[in-house]
Amino acid sequence: MPVKCTRCCVKVAVLKRPKTSDALCKECFFWAFETEVHETITRAKLFKPGEYVAIAASGGKDSTVLAYIMKLLNERYNYGLKLVLLSVDEGITGYRDDSLETVKRNQQQYELPLKILSYEELYGWTMDAIVRQIGLKSNCTFCGVFRRQALDRGAVLLEVNKIVTGHNADDIAETVLMNILRGDIARLQRCTLITTGTEGAIPRSKPFKYTYEKEIVMYAYFKKLDYFSTECIYSPNAYRGHARAYLKDLESVRPSAILDIIHSGECMSVKDGIKLPTQGLCTRCGYISSQEVCKACVMLEGLNKGLPKLGIGKSSKVKRRVESLCKDASKEEESC
Amino acid sequence: MEITPGIESMANNAAPYVGMSTTVSFNGKSGNISSGGAELLFNNKKKFDVMLPSSDKPWTIKNLLKWIKDNLLEERPELFIQKDSVRPGILVLVNDADWELLGALEYEVQPNDRIMFISTLHGG
Structure with missing residues (x-):
């Protein structure tokens, strides 16, 4: 027996929202999804009119939906932003070369300029070459550290004011858990911020901070967005994998767990007198x-x-x- | 993955639950598709048109999952199925609607249903 949409009460519902348990039809889901991201952007005052914003684009589901929605909201609500897609080519044959093809199609579909920066030109090493040196342990650490910096360097080259990334609520909750398990209090404090790098570095923000992965995937599916869904061939990021499996198990029992964990992360504070590493600049x-x-x-x-x-x-x-x-x-x- | 059942034999009214042909698909997307996702566990096949045998039990998704595990899964079943259900993080759509609206595991598969499994367990 089909369930009716609880918002418009006319059409057949296609999705149960994990956040609210509402049953929504396709149109009402699109409306709710887009409006919530818009509210996140306006409430956190992420952008100012006239700013030049780079969208970190990997070709995966999150960044593809992010590029689509940034363009849509920018036009619908007159943010007055100039947008550009920024991709990093880690040099992973059979994975990144294919996903970059997706980004190139997105560039055409969304009519946005695209800049691709490679690890090879930035560091002289591709991930394929790095893995040949170090094997499949800790390779994700190299990739993560290099990617973060590569995006910043790309942003400097493009002279953008801001970077947006596709990190979603599930990603942030995972990171909170990992930082708690590692006792990494400095990162725990930073990881729930919607914008980081306000001092010195180019600010980075996460418009999907409160958006569930399930909804991003469903949005991409119903909108028939063109994204790349293969796991990285070097992927066994084992630690994150455990945090992720644990989080997904929690979510299946209580869908609000994801937002609850983000909230917990935000509420934790450090006792006075605890020394935290201060951020300076690399010499x-x-x-x-x-x-x-x-x-x-x-x-x-x-x-x-x-x-x-x-x-x-x-x-x-x-x-x-x-x-x-x-x-x-x-x-x-x-x-x- | 996508599963579409169709009636195997309408004439066979005697059996309480007749066999059905069904379409099962993995990460099925219309339009331009870059491959990848749950289909990797199914010998890279994205779509299966299957004929479910007649059964004295209803073809609930729960029973269907067990049947998929026994008949379609090529490797590492734990990456697709956990206990009686799909692994958390795999979304299930029945005729393009979220299975959670339809009773999830208890939903009874109908002839020509399209059942799709979309994995969210990869990078973004």
Whole structure:
């Protein structure tokens, strides 16, 4: 027996919203989805008229829906934004090359300019080459650190005011859980912010902070958006995978769990007197970092010196190792 | 994945639950599709037109899942099925509607239904 839409009460419902349990028809779902993202954007004052905004685009479901919705809302509500798609080519054969084809189609479909930056041109290393060096352990750490910086460098090149990413509510709740499990209080405080990098770096925001993954996938499906859904061939990001499976299990029992976890993350605060790492700038590349030398530079140095494990250990150990490497290097120079 | 059942034999009125032909599809999207998702567990086949055998039990999705596991799944069933249901994070659509509106596991599959499984368990 088909269920009627609880909002318009006319059409047949196609989806049960995880947030509210409402049964909605296609049109009412589109309306609710788009309006909520618009409200998130306006309530957090994410943009100002005239700003130039880069949409981080991977070709996956989240960023494809983000690009579609940014263009739609920008036109519908006259945000007055200039939009551009920004993609990073990690150099993963059989995965990123295919997903970039999706981004290129999105560029045409949404009539947005596209800039692609590759790890190879930025760092001299593709992910394929990195995996050949380090194997399938910790490769996601390299990729994540490099991607974050690559987006920033792309944004600087394009001279944009802001970057938006497709991180959704499920992603943020997962990150909250991971940071709690690791006791990473500095990241725990940052990870629920809708905008980060307001000091110094180009601000990054997450218009889908309160949007459930289920709704993003259903939106993409009903709108017949063109996205790429293959898992990365190097994907076993095992730690996140566990957090994710746990979160999905919780969601199946109580759908509000995702928003509840984000809320918990927002409410946690650090006792007075607890020392948190302060964010400064990397002395080598000038990128934002809580260490003297940023993670990307340490990792790159490790790769170039044939010590690829360098960037993935504890930062205190790495610091000692870097210092001794620097001493060795200066000794070599002296002896020459 | 998508499953569409059609009546196997309308004449066979004696059996309480006649066999049906059904379409089962994985990450089915109309339009331009880049491959990937749950179909990887099904030998890369995105769509199956299946004939469900006559049964003395109704063809609920719960029973259908078990049948899929026994008949279609090629590898690593735990990535598709957990306990009696789909793995959390896999969305199920019956004729393009969320199965949660239709009773989820208890929904009785009708002839020519299209049942689709969309995995959300990959990067965005």
